[in-house]
Amino acid sequence: EVQLVESGGGVVQAGGSLRLSCAASGFTFDDYAIGWFRQAPGKEREGVSCISSSDGSTLYADTVKGRFTISRDNAKPTVYLQMNSLKPEDTAVYYCNVRVNLHNYWGQGTQVTVSS
Numbered sequence: 001e002v003q004l005v006e007s008g009g010g011v012v013q014a015g016g017s018l019r020l021s022c023a024a025s026g027f028t029f030d031d032y033a034i035g036w037f038r039q040a041p042g043k044e045r046e047g048v049s050c051i052s053s054s055d056g057s058t059l060y061a062d063t064v065k066g067r068f069t070i071s072r073d074n075a076k077p078t079v080y081l082q083m084n085s086l087k088p089e090d091t092a093v094y095y096c097n098v099r100v101n102l103h104n105y106w107g108q109g110t111q112v113t114v115s116s
Helices: none
Strands: 003-007 011-012 019-025 032-041 048-050 057-058 068-073 078-083 092-100 103-106 110-115
Touching: 003 092, 003 103, 019 032, 019 092, 019 110, 032 078, 048 068, 048 078, 057 068
Parallel strands: 011 110
Antiparallel strands: 003 019, 019 078, 032 048, 032 092, 048 057, 068 078, 092 103, 092 110
C-alpha cells in the first residue's frame, strides 16, 4: 500500500531552520510528483510546495518562496522540505502528499512550532 511518513518537525525560534522528511513506499516513487501541505490551528489545509517526478521542477506558495526548498532523493525514496527563516506564521502540522490513481494519499503529519 501507499505509505508516507513525515518526520523532522519540532519547536524552533523565529529565524531558525528545520528540515522535514517524507519517506515514501508502496508506489513507483520516480513516477509521481510529491507535495507538502500544512494546516494551522483553525485554518484550512494549504499547499506549501511540490516537486515534479521528471524534470525536478518545483512550485512554492508565495508565503514560503525564498525561504523553503523542496528536494527529492529517488534512491531512498524521500522528499525533503528545508525550511529557513521560519516565522510564527509557519506554525502548522505539515503533511506530504502523493496522488496515485486519482486518489490522494497523506502521511500522518509532523508538527512544526515556531515561537516568537
